[in-house]
Amino acid sequence: MARTLGALLFHDFEVLDLFGPLEMFGNMPGQVQVVTVAERAGPVRSAQGPRVQADHGLPDCPRLDLLLIPGGIGTRTAVENARLTSWLAERAAEVEVMMTVCTGTSLLAQAGLLDGRRATTNKMFFSWPETTWPAVHWVREARWVEDGKFWTSSGVSAGIDMALAVVARLADQQTADFLATATEYEWHRDASWDPFARVHGLV
Amino acid sequence: MARTLGALLFHDFEVLDLFGPLEMFGNMPGQVQVVTVAERAGPVRSAQGPRVQADHGLPDCPRLDLLLIPGGIGTRTAVENARLTSWLAERAAEVEVMMTVCTGTSLLAQAGLLDGRRATTNKMFFSWPETTWPAVHWVREARWVEDGKFWTSSGVSAGIDMALAVVARLADQQTADFLATATEYEWHRDASWDPFARVHGLV
Numbered sequence: 001m002a003r004t005l006g007a008l009l010f011h012d013f014e015v016l017d018l019f020g021p022l023e024m025f026g027n028m029p030g031q032v033q034v035v036t037v038a039e040r041a042g043p044v045r046s047a048q049g050p051r052v053q054a055d056h057g058l059p060d061c062p063r064l065d066l067l068l069i070p071g072g073i074g075t076r077t078a079v080e081n082a083r084l085t086s087w088l089a090e091r092a093a094e095v096e097v098m099m100t101v102c103t104g105t106s107l108l109a110q111a112g113l114l115d116g117r118r119a120t121t122n123k124m125f126f127s128w129p130e131t132t133w134p135a136v137h138w139v140r141e142a143r144w145v146e147d148g149k150f151w152t153s154s155g156v157s158a159g160i161d162m163a164l165a166v167v168a169r170l171a172d173q174q175t176a177d178f179l180a181t182a183t184e185y186e187w188h189r190d191a192s193w194d195p196f197a198r199v200h201g202l203v
Numbered sequence: 204m205a206r207t208l209g210a211l212l213f214h215d216f217e218v219l220d221l222f223g224p225l226e227m228f229g230n231m232p233g234q235v236q237v238v239t240v241a242e243r244a245g246p247v248r249s250a251q252g253p254r255v256q257a258d259h260g261l262p263d264c265p266r267l268d269l270l271l272i273p274g275g276i277g278t279r280t281a282v283e284n285a286r287l288t289s290w291l292a293e294r295a296a297e298v299e300v301m302m303t304v305c306t307g308t309s310l311l312a313q314a315g316l317l318d319g320r321r322a323t324t325n326k327m328f329f330s331w332p333e334t335t336w337p338a339v340h341w342v343r344e345a346r347w348v349e350d351g352k353f354w355t356s357s358g359v360s361a362g363i364d365m366a367l368a369v370v371a372r373l374a375d376q377q378t379a380d381f382l383a384t385a386t387e388y389e390w391h392r393d394a395s396w397d398p399f400a401r402v403h404g405l406v
Binding site for chain 2: 025033
Protein backbone atom coordinates (compact mmCIF):
# COMPACT_ATOMS: atom_id res chain seq x y z
CA MET A 1 0.00 0.00 0.00
CA ALA A 2 1.21 3.48 -0.82
CA ARG A 3 2.61 5.69 1.91
CA THR A 4 1.06 9.14 2.30
CA LEU A 5 3.53 12.02 2.47
CA GLY A 6 2.31 15.27 3.96
CA ALA A 7 4.13 18.38 2.71
CA LEU A 8 3.72 21.27 5.14
CA LEU A 9 3.05 24.77 3.81
CA PHE A 10 3.17 28.04 5.71
CA HIS A 11 3.41 31.68 4.65
CA ASP A 12 6.88 32.48 3.22
CA PHE A 13 8.12 28.89 2.98
CA GLU A 14 11.14 28.32 0.69
CA VAL A 15 10.13 26.71 -2.62
CA LEU A 16 13.16 24.48 -3.27
CA ASP A 17 13.11 23.16 0.32
CA LEU A 18 9.71 21.71 -0.51
CA PHE A 19 9.84 20.86 -4.20
CA GLY A 20 13.36 19.37 -4.26
CA PRO A 21 12.27 16.42 -2.07
CA LEU A 22 8.79 16.33 -3.66
CA GLU A 23 10.40 15.89 -7.08
CA MET A 24 11.71 12.56 -5.79
CA PHE A 25 8.80 11.33 -3.65
CA GLY A 26 6.28 12.56 -6.22
CA ASN A 27 7.80 10.31 -8.87
CA MET A 28 7.08 7.08 -6.96
CA PRO A 29 3.55 6.32 -8.15
CA GLY A 30 1.93 3.48 -6.24
CA GLN A 31 4.53 3.88 -3.50
CA VAL A 32 4.11 7.45 -2.27
CA GLN A 33 1.14 9.78 -2.54
CA VAL A 34 1.81 13.46 -1.85
CA VAL A 35 -0.69 15.71 -0.05
CA THR A 36 -0.15 19.32 1.00
CA VAL A 37 -1.24 20.62 4.39
CA ALA A 38 -1.29 24.05 6.00
CA GLU A 39 -3.01 25.71 8.92
CA ARG A 40 -5.99 26.19 6.62
CA ALA A 41 -6.72 24.64 3.20
CA GLY A 42 -6.24 26.99 0.24
CA PRO A 43 -3.42 28.93 -1.39
CA VAL A 44 -0.25 29.63 0.63
CA ARG A 45 2.28 32.20 -0.56
CA SER A 46 5.93 31.13 -0.76
CA ALA A 47 8.89 33.37 0.05
CA GLN A 48 9.69 33.42 -3.69
CA GLY A 49 6.20 34.56 -4.69
CA PRO A 50 4.27 31.62 -6.18
CA ARG A 51 1.27 30.35 -4.22
CA VAL A 52 0.80 26.64 -3.60
CA GLN A 53 -2.56 25.10 -2.80
CA ALA A 54 -2.91 23.36 0.57
CA ASP A 55 -5.12 20.30 0.05
CA HIS A 56 -5.90 20.08 3.76
CA GLY A 57 -5.98 22.19 6.88
CA LEU A 58 -4.35 20.83 10.04
CA PRO A 59 -7.60 19.45 11.53
CA ASP A 60 -8.69 17.52 8.41
CA CYS A 61 -5.27 16.23 7.34
CA PRO A 62 -5.38 12.47 6.71
CA ARG A 63 -3.14 10.02 8.55
CA LEU A 64 0.45 10.48 7.36
CA ASP A 65 3.34 8.06 6.96
CA LEU A 66 5.89 10.70 6.03
CA LEU A 67 5.99 14.39 6.87
CA LEU A 68 8.14 16.98 5.07
CA ILE A 69 8.79 20.40 6.62
CA PRO A 70 10.45 23.11 4.52
CA GLY A 71 12.30 26.13 5.86
CA GLY A 72 12.32 29.70 4.69
CA ILE A 73 12.01 33.13 6.23
CA GLY A 74 8.45 32.22 7.28
CA THR A 75 9.79 29.85 9.96
CA ARG A 76 10.55 32.92 12.13
CA THR A 77 6.79 33.46 12.44
CA ALA A 78 5.74 29.81 12.20
CA VAL A 79 7.73 28.80 15.31
CA GLU A 80 5.47 31.12 17.32
CA ASN A 81 2.35 29.30 16.10
CA ALA A 82 1.48 26.92 18.95
CA ARG A 83 -1.34 25.28 16.94
CA LEU A 84 1.22 24.29 14.32
CA THR A 85 3.95 23.04 16.67
CA SER A 86 1.37 21.10 18.74
CA TRP A 87 0.11 19.49 15.55
CA LEU A 88 3.67 18.51 14.63
CA ALA A 89 4.23 16.97 18.07
CA GLU A 90 0.98 15.02 17.71
CA ARG A 91 1.75 13.79 14.18
CA ALA A 92 5.34 12.86 15.11
CA ALA A 93 3.87 9.91 17.02
CA GLU A 94 2.15 8.42 13.97
CA VAL A 95 4.66 8.99 11.16
CA GLU A 96 7.39 6.63 10.06
CA VAL A 97 9.75 9.41 8.93
CA MET A 98 9.71 13.11 9.77
CA MET A 99 11.91 15.23 7.47
CA THR A 100 12.98 18.85 7.70
CA VAL A 101 14.94 20.98 5.25
CA CYS A 102 16.90 24.11 6.11
CA THR A 103 15.39 26.28 8.86
CA GLY A 104 12.37 23.94 8.90
CA THR A 105 14.30 22.12 11.62
CA SER A 106 13.43 25.01 13.96
CA LEU A 107 9.77 23.94 13.94
CA LEU A 108 10.63 20.49 15.30
CA ALA A 109 13.02 22.02 17.83
CA GLN A 110 10.28 24.38 19.02
CA ALA A 111 7.89 21.43 19.32
CA GLY A 112 10.46 19.83 21.69
CA LEU A 113 10.84 16.84 19.39
CA LEU A 114 14.60 17.18 18.99
CA ASP A 115 15.60 17.58 22.64
CA GLY A 116 18.54 15.27 23.27
CA ARG A 117 18.72 14.36 19.60
CA ARG A 118 21.26 15.12 16.87
CA ALA A 119 20.04 17.48 14.15
CA THR A 120 21.22 19.95 11.56
CA THR A 121 19.84 22.97 9.70
CA ASN A 122 20.75 25.82 7.33
CA LYS A 123 24.44 26.73 7.62
CA MET A 124 23.97 30.44 7.00
CA PHE A 125 21.76 31.10 10.05
CA PHE A 126 23.14 28.44 12.42
CA SER A 127 23.44 30.63 15.51
CA TRP A 128 19.65 31.10 15.72
CA PRO A 129 18.83 27.44 16.51
CA GLU A 130 22.05 26.90 18.50
CA THR A 131 21.17 29.66 20.94
CA THR A 132 17.38 29.19 20.93
CA TRP A 133 17.16 25.42 21.46
CA PRO A 134 20.32 24.39 23.37
CA ALA A 135 18.85 20.99 24.34
CA VAL A 136 19.35 19.83 20.74
CA HIS A 137 22.74 18.38 19.74
CA TRP A 138 23.30 20.62 16.72
CA VAL A 139 25.64 19.08 14.13
CA ARG A 140 27.58 21.87 12.42
CA GLU A 141 29.08 19.84 9.60
CA ALA A 142 26.65 17.46 7.86
CA ARG A 143 24.61 17.44 4.67
CA TRP A 144 21.88 15.73 6.67
CA VAL A 145 21.49 13.98 10.03
CA GLU A 146 19.34 10.96 10.89
CA ASP A 147 18.28 10.33 14.49
CA GLY A 148 15.49 7.83 14.95
CA LYS A 149 12.56 8.82 12.75
CA PHE A 150 13.84 12.38 12.48
CA TRP A 151 15.85 13.31 9.38
CA THR A 152 17.06 16.93 9.32
CA SER A 153 19.01 18.54 6.50
CA SER A 154 21.16 21.56 5.75
CA GLY A 155 20.08 24.48 3.61
CA VAL A 156 17.71 24.29 0.66
CA SER A 157 19.33 21.96 -1.89
CA ALA A 158 20.51 19.55 0.84
CA GLY A 159 16.90 18.41 1.10
CA ILE A 160 17.22 16.66 -2.28
CA ASP A 161 20.16 14.56 -1.09
CA MET A 162 18.36 13.67 2.14
CA ALA A 163 15.18 12.76 0.25
CA LEU A 164 17.10 10.31 -1.97
CA ALA A 165 18.67 8.73 1.13
CA VAL A 166 15.19 8.32 2.63
CA VAL A 167 13.97 6.75 -0.63
CA ALA A 168 16.91 4.31 -0.53
CA ARG A 169 15.91 3.37 3.03
CA LEU A 170 12.14 3.04 2.49
CA ALA A 171 12.20 1.53 -1.00
CA ASP A 172 15.67 0.48 -2.17
CA GLN A 173 18.94 1.81 -3.53
CA GLN A 174 17.92 1.04 -7.12
CA THR A 175 14.85 3.26 -6.88
CA ALA A 176 16.90 6.14 -5.46
CA ASP A 177 19.55 5.72 -8.16
CA PHE A 178 16.88 5.69 -10.87
CA LEU A 179 15.27 8.89 -9.56
CA ALA A 180 18.63 10.70 -9.37
CA THR A 181 19.55 9.64 -12.91
CA ALA A 182 16.11 10.41 -14.37
CA THR A 183 16.22 13.91 -12.89
CA GLU A 184 19.86 14.32 -14.01
CA TYR A 185 20.79 15.10 -10.42
CA GLU A 186 24.33 14.61 -9.11
CA TRP A 187 23.36 13.04 -5.81
CA HIS A 188 25.64 13.60 -2.80
CA ARG A 189 25.25 10.21 -1.16
CA ASP A 190 27.54 10.94 1.77
CA ALA A 191 25.75 12.59 4.69
CA SER A 192 29.09 13.97 5.93
CA TRP A 193 29.77 15.87 2.66
CA ASP A 194 29.32 19.51 3.66
CA PRO A 195 31.59 22.15 2.11
CA PHE A 196 29.11 24.83 3.18
CA ALA A 197 29.88 24.42 6.90
CA ARG A 198 33.32 25.83 6.10
CA VAL A 199 32.04 28.48 3.66
CA HIS A 200 29.73 29.79 6.37
CA GLY A 201 32.46 29.68 9.04
CA LEU A 202 31.02 26.89 11.21
CA VAL A 203 34.16 24.71 11.24
CA MET B 204 13.58 48.61 -12.34
CA ALA B 205 12.80 45.00 -11.54
CA ARG B 206 12.44 42.49 -14.35
CA THR B 207 9.23 40.45 -14.43
CA LEU B 208 9.70 36.69 -14.79
CA GLY B 209 6.73 34.67 -16.02
CA ALA B 210 6.72 31.04 -14.88
CA LEU B 211 4.52 28.92 -17.13
CA LEU B 212 2.22 26.31 -15.60
CA PHE B 213 0.32 23.55 -17.39
CA HIS B 214 -1.33 20.33 -16.24
CA ASP B 215 1.29 17.74 -15.22
CA PHE B 216 4.29 20.06 -15.25
CA GLU B 217 7.39 18.83 -13.37
CA VAL B 218 7.83 20.60 -10.03
CA LEU B 219 11.63 20.80 -9.83
CA ASP B 220 11.87 22.08 -13.43
CA LEU B 221 9.94 25.09 -12.25
CA PHE B 222 10.95 25.60 -8.63
CA GLY B 223 14.69 24.96 -9.05
CA PRO B 224 15.12 28.09 -11.20
CA LEU B 225 12.47 30.01 -9.20
CA GLU B 226 14.46 29.38 -6.03
CA MET B 227 17.21 31.51 -7.58
CA PHE B 228 15.19 34.20 -9.40
CA GLY B 229 12.74 34.43 -6.49
CA ASN B 230 15.55 35.41 -4.13
CA MET B 231 16.48 38.58 -6.04
CA PRO B 232 14.09 41.11 -4.46
CA GLY B 233 14.07 44.41 -6.26
CA GLN B 234 15.68 42.79 -9.29
CA VAL B 235 13.23 40.06 -10.32
CA GLN B 236 9.52 39.70 -9.61
CA VAL B 237 8.00 36.26 -10.25
CA VAL B 238 4.47 35.80 -11.66
CA THR B 239 2.86 32.51 -12.63
CA VAL B 240 0.84 32.14 -15.81
CA ALA B 241 -1.26 29.33 -17.29
CA GLU B 242 -3.94 28.99 -19.91
CA ARG B 243 -6.40 30.12 -17.25
CA ALA B 244 -5.76 31.69 -13.83
CA GLY B 245 -6.29 29.35 -10.86
CA PRO B 246 -4.79 26.13 -9.51
CA VAL B 247 -2.78 23.90 -11.88
CA ARG B 248 -1.92 20.32 -10.91
CA SER B 249 1.72 19.25 -11.20
CA ALA B 250 2.87 15.78 -12.28
CA GLN B 251 3.95 15.17 -8.67
CA GLY B 252 0.56 16.07 -7.21
CA PRO B 253 0.71 19.53 -5.60
CA ARG B 254 -1.32 22.29 -7.23
CA VAL B 255 0.23 25.69 -7.91
CA GLN B 256 -1.83 28.82 -8.37
CA ALA B 257 -1.58 30.60 -11.73
CA ASP B 258 -1.70 34.36 -11.05
CA HIS B 259 -2.68 35.10 -14.64
CA GLY B 260 -4.27 33.47 -17.65
CA LEU B 261 -2.54 33.85 -21.04
CA PRO B 262 -4.68 36.83 -22.17
CA ASP B 263 -4.17 38.93 -19.02
CA CYS B 264 -0.50 38.11 -18.42
CA PRO B 265 1.53 41.32 -17.91
CA ARG B 266 4.49 42.22 -20.09
CA LEU B 267 7.39 39.85 -19.33
CA ASP B 268 11.14 40.30 -19.37
CA LEU B 269 11.94 36.66 -18.67
CA LEU B 270 9.92 33.53 -19.37
CA LEU B 271 10.53 30.12 -17.76
CA ILE B 272 9.02 26.96 -19.26
CA PRO B 273 9.18 23.72 -17.27
CA GLY B 274 8.92 20.22 -18.73
CA GLY B 275 7.15 17.17 -17.43
CA ILE B 276 4.84 14.51 -18.80
CA GLY B 277 2.25 17.24 -19.45
CA THR B 278 4.33 18.60 -22.36
CA ARG B 279 3.04 15.70 -24.49
CA THR B 280 -0.42 17.29 -24.33
CA ALA B 281 0.72 20.92 -24.09
CA VAL B 282 2.55 20.80 -27.46
CA GLU B 283 -0.85 20.16 -29.10
CA ASN B 284 -2.29 23.32 -27.56
CA ALA B 285 -2.06 25.90 -30.37
CA ARG B 286 -3.29 28.73 -28.10
CA LEU B 287 -0.30 28.09 -25.84
CA THR B 288 2.37 27.73 -28.56
CA SER B 289 1.02 30.84 -30.37
CA TRP B 290 1.24 32.76 -27.10
CA LEU B 291 4.85 31.62 -26.64
CA ALA B 292 5.73 32.73 -30.18
CA GLU B 293 4.13 36.12 -29.51
CA ARG B 294 5.85 36.61 -26.13
CA ALA B 295 9.22 35.47 -27.54
CA ALA B 296 9.39 38.80 -29.37
CA GLU B 297 9.14 40.88 -26.18
CA VAL B 298 11.25 38.94 -23.66
CA GLU B 299 14.92 39.41 -22.98
CA VAL B 300 15.51 35.75 -22.05
CA MET B 301 13.37 32.68 -22.74
CA MET B 302 14.32 29.63 -20.65
CA THR B 303 13.22 26.02 -20.89
CA VAL B 304 13.99 23.09 -18.62
CA CYS B 305 13.82 19.42 -19.59
CA THR B 306 11.05 18.52 -22.06
CA GLY B 307 9.81 22.12 -21.82
CA THR B 308 12.06 22.71 -24.82
CA SER B 309 9.51 20.84 -26.93
CA LEU B 310 7.04 23.72 -26.52
CA LEU B 311 9.47 26.20 -28.08
CA ALA B 312 10.31 23.72 -30.83
CA GLN B 313 6.62 23.25 -31.60
CA ALA B 314 6.21 27.04 -31.71
CA GLY B 315 8.91 27.08 -34.41
CA LEU B 316 11.14 29.31 -32.31
CA LEU B 317 14.12 26.95 -32.35
CA ASP B 318 14.30 26.20 -36.08
CA GLY B 319 17.94 26.57 -37.15
CA ARG B 320 19.01 27.11 -33.54
CA ARG B 321 21.04 25.00 -31.11
CA ALA B 322 19.07 23.58 -28.19
CA THR B 323 19.01 20.76 -25.67
CA THR B 324 16.45 18.92 -23.56
CA ASN B 325 15.96 15.95 -21.22
CA LYS B 326 18.50 13.20 -21.91
CA MET B 327 16.16 10.31 -21.12
CA PHE B 328 13.62 11.07 -23.84
CA PHE B 329 15.89 12.64 -26.46
CA SER B 330 14.58 10.75 -29.49
CA TRP B 331 11.16 12.42 -29.22
CA PRO B 332 12.37 15.96 -30.04
CA GLU B 333 15.10 14.74 -32.42
CA THR B 334 12.58 12.98 -34.63
CA THR B 335 9.68 15.43 -34.18
CA TRP B 336 11.49 18.75 -34.82
CA PRO B 337 14.45 17.96 -37.12
CA ALA B 338 14.96 21.64 -38.05
CA VAL B 339 16.42 22.21 -34.57
CA HIS B 340 20.15 21.55 -34.03
CA TRP B 341 19.77 19.27 -31.01
CA VAL B 342 22.85 19.20 -28.79
CA ARG B 343 23.16 15.75 -27.21
CA GLU B 344 25.85 16.54 -24.67
CA ALA B 345 25.32 19.79 -22.73
CA ARG B 346 24.02 20.80 -19.33
CA TRP B 347 22.41 23.79 -21.05
CA VAL B 348 22.65 25.59 -24.39
CA GLU B 349 22.40 29.32 -25.09
CA ASP B 350 21.45 30.55 -28.58
CA GLY B 351 20.42 34.17 -28.78
CA LYS B 352 17.70 34.86 -26.21
CA PHE B 353 16.88 31.15 -25.96
CA TRP B 354 18.42 29.18 -23.10
CA THR B 355 17.47 25.48 -23.04
CA SER B 356 18.55 22.97 -20.44
CA SER B 357 18.78 19.25 -19.85
CA GLY B 358 16.57 17.29 -17.49
CA VAL B 359 15.05 18.63 -14.29
CA SER B 360 17.97 19.62 -12.03
CA ALA B 361 19.93 21.09 -14.97
CA GLY B 362 17.53 24.03 -14.83
CA ILE B 363 19.13 25.19 -11.58
CA ASP B 364 22.58 25.40 -13.19
CA MET B 365 21.18 27.25 -16.20
CA ALA B 366 19.26 29.67 -13.98
CA LEU B 367 22.44 30.60 -12.10
CA ALA B 368 24.24 31.19 -15.42
CA VAL B 369 21.39 33.49 -16.50
CA VAL B 370 21.61 35.34 -13.17
CA ALA B 371 25.37 35.79 -13.70
CA ARG B 372 24.62 37.27 -17.14
CA LEU B 373 21.72 39.55 -16.16
CA ALA B 374 23.02 40.66 -12.76
CA ASP B 375 26.62 39.63 -12.07
CA GLN B 376 28.78 36.69 -11.06
CA GLN B 377 28.78 37.76 -7.42
CA THR B 378 24.99 37.57 -7.20
CA ALA B 379 24.96 34.09 -8.76
CA ASP B 380 27.72 32.90 -6.41
CA PHE B 381 25.84 34.29 -3.42
CA LEU B 382 22.61 32.52 -4.40
CA ALA B 383 24.40 29.19 -4.93
CA THR B 384 26.16 29.45 -1.56
CA ALA B 385 23.06 30.61 0.32
CA THR B 386 21.08 27.67 -1.03
CA GLU B 387 24.01 25.31 -0.35
CA TYR B 388 23.94 24.29 -3.98
CA GLU B 389 26.98 22.80 -5.72
CA TRP B 390 26.63 24.77 -8.94
CA HIS B 391 27.86 23.18 -12.18
CA ARG B 392 29.17 26.30 -13.88
CA ASP B 393 30.33 24.56 -17.04
CA ALA B 394 27.59 24.24 -19.67
CA SER B 395 29.47 21.32 -21.26
CA TRP B 396 29.38 19.23 -18.03
CA ASP B 397 26.92 16.46 -18.82
CA PRO B 398 27.58 12.96 -17.48
CA PHE B 399 23.93 12.08 -18.14
CA ALA B 400 24.35 12.15 -21.94
CA ARG B 401 26.55 9.07 -21.50
CA VAL B 402 24.34 7.46 -18.84
CA HIS B 403 21.37 7.71 -21.21
CA GLY B 404 23.38 6.41 -24.19
CA LEU B 405 23.46 9.61 -26.27
CA VAL B 406 27.24 9.75 -26.74
